[in-house]
Amino acid sequence: MRPVAPGIPTVLEDPQHPYVVEAPRHASPKTGRRLALARWLTRPNHPLTARVLVNRIWQQQFGQGIVKTADNFGRLGTPPTHPELLDWLAVELVEHDWSIKHVHRLIVTSTAFRQGSAITTKHRLHDPDNGLLSRMPMRRLSAEEVRDSLLAVSGQLSLRPFGIPDQVTVAKDGLVVAINSPQGRRRSIYVRQRRKEMPTLLETFDLPQMNPNCTQRRNSTVVSQPLFLLNNRTVYELAASFAVRVRSEVGDDPAAQFERAFLLAFSRQPADDERQIGLQSLVELSKIWQNRADTDGDAKLPASQRALADLCHTLLNSAAFLFVD
Numbered sequence: 001m002r003p004v005a006p007g008i009p010t011v012l013e014d015p016q017h018p019y020v021v022e023a024p025r026h027a028s029p030k031t032g033r034r035l036a037l038a039r040w041l042t043r044p045n046h047p048l049t050a051r052v053l054v055n056r057i058w059q060q061q062f063g064q065g066i067v068k069t070a071d072n073f074g075r076l077g078t079p080p081t082h083p084e085l086l087d088w089l090a091v092e093l094v095e096h097d098w099s100i101k102h103v104h105r106l107i108v109t110s111t112a113f114r115q116g117s118a119i120t121t122k123h124r125l126h127d128p129d130n131g132l133l134s135r136m137p138m139r140r141l142s143a144e145e146v147r148d149s150l151l152a153v154s155g156q157l158s159l160r161p162f163g164i165p166d167q168v169t170v171a172k173d174g175l176v177v178a179i180n181s182p183q184g185r186r187r188s189i190y191v192r193q194r195r196k197e198m199p200t201l202l203e204t205f206d207l208p209q210m211n212p213n214c215t216q217r218r219n220s221t222v223v224s225q226p227l228f229l230l231n232n233r234t235v236y237e238l239a240a241s242f243a244v245r246v247r248s249e250v251g252d253d254p255a256a257q258f259e260r261a262f263l264l265a266f267s268r269q270p271a272d273d274e275r276q277i278g279l280q281s282l283v284e285l286s287k288i289w290q291n292r293a294d295t296d297g298d299a300k301l302p303a304s305q306r307a308l309a310d311l312c313h314t315l316l317n318s319a320a321f322l323f324v325d
Contacts, residue, residue, distance in 0.1 A: 006033045008040065012047065042098070048073060050090035054103055055080075058089070059216065061107050063137050071215035081131050112136070117325050139324045140219055143205035144188035150316060151185050153264045154241040158184030165192040168199055175200040177234060204228050229317045239313035243305060246312065254282045257308055265315040278311065285310050 008019050021036040041049050052073065059065035066086045069077035080086045089103060096102040107113055115136040127134040141149060151157035158181075166186050167179045176199050178191045191199055195210045204224055208214035229235050242261070250256040258278040262270045270278060285307035293303060315321060 006036070014045075017043065017045070044094050050093045050098075051086055053100075054089040054093055055086060057100065057103050058107065061104075061113065062133075063139055063219070064216075082133075140221070140322055141205075141324065142217065143202040143207035146205045146322065147188045147199075147201050149321070150235065150238050151187075153245075153316070154238040155245040156185050156238060156241055158186045160184070160186055161190075163190075165190050168192050168197055170197065175232075176203075177201075201228065201232070201234070225322075226317065235316065236313065239316055240309045242312040242316070243309040246308060247305065252304065254279055254304075258282060258311070261308070261312055261315060265312075265318075266320050281314075282307050282311055 006021055013019065019036065019040055021031070021033050023032045024030050024035070040046070051067075052070075055065040055067050055070055059070055066082050067073060067078060067080045072078075089106070092106060093099070093103050112133045113136060115134075117136045117138040119135065123130075123134055126132075130137055148157060160183055166181060168176050168191065169179050170176055176197050178185060178199060188199075188202060191202075193199065193202075193207075193210065198207065198210075206218055206220055208217055242264070246257050246261045246264070250260045255275075258275065259270065262268075262274070262278065282304075286303045289303035289306040
């Protein structure tokens with residue numbers, strides 16, 4: 001039987017650039033096959049690599065790729081909605097030394113990305129599926145973004161990179177949580193993940209399972225998500241830390257506290273009606289906590305601080321915190 005030599009699919013062969021496997025020149029037991037494949041995949045005129053990569057980047061920003069079937073660019077896949085755009089982004093990627101950051105910058109500064117997500121009658125009539133990119137689709141934060149955002153606004157996020165992952169533990173209630181370290185809680189990418197010990201917060205917000213190959217994350221909106229943010233002890237602790245941070249930055253003025261908390265949570269200033277509701281809520285919550293302290297004799301924290309923590313917890317549970325609009 002004739003042995004099969006290393007090569008590439010015939011449909012991707014280029015007579016002008018034949019696929020050649022060369023053994024390393026230095027003394028080595030290696031065959032050079034993987035090096036040949038790497039060079040073939042990353043050559044500037046490769047028909048697929050750059051397109052597949054920029055399509056993934058586009059999918060990350062817009063929820064779906066220019067080619068919707070991100071794992072299938074063949075005949076059974078979906079044709080690109082904007083083939084010229086796909087080609088242009090692929091060329092930009094290659095010409096800028098395969099810089100993913102450059103492609104991200106192009107996308108997020110584009111007119112398409114900076115559109116609003118409101119759906120008008122005109123949108124429903126002419127572009128109901130948003131295939132023409134007539135609006136920016138509303139996007140929920142990914143699982144890692146939810147956890148990292150909770151840590152960031154509370155002042156608990158550690159940006160320390162690299163090293164061994166942060167360990168996790170299974171609590172008495174069955175929840176899998178990251179173990180706090182003296183250096184702080186690191187980004188979710190540095191939290192240990194195993195098939196049988198997926199961090200509960202990440203799993204609740206659709207972190208892909210580690211068993212199958214995940215080509216596109218599902219983006220669900222289920223009751224377990226708001227219940228987790230509402231009742232989880234860690235989220236309560238982060239809301240309390242959020243309140244401590246706000247108070248340390250702006251002092252005891254309720255108006256300043258609300259504005260700062262709102263800005264940290266949503267990256268924008270509150271509207272007049274939002275400001276009025278927020279200040280009224282702080283006043284009413286302070287009265288409730290003060291009455292409870294007078295009745296039960298529980299005064300571990302000032303009523304105003306507890307009210308601010310409740311407000312911060314409410315902001316972390318809002319749709320504006322979870323969705324990019």
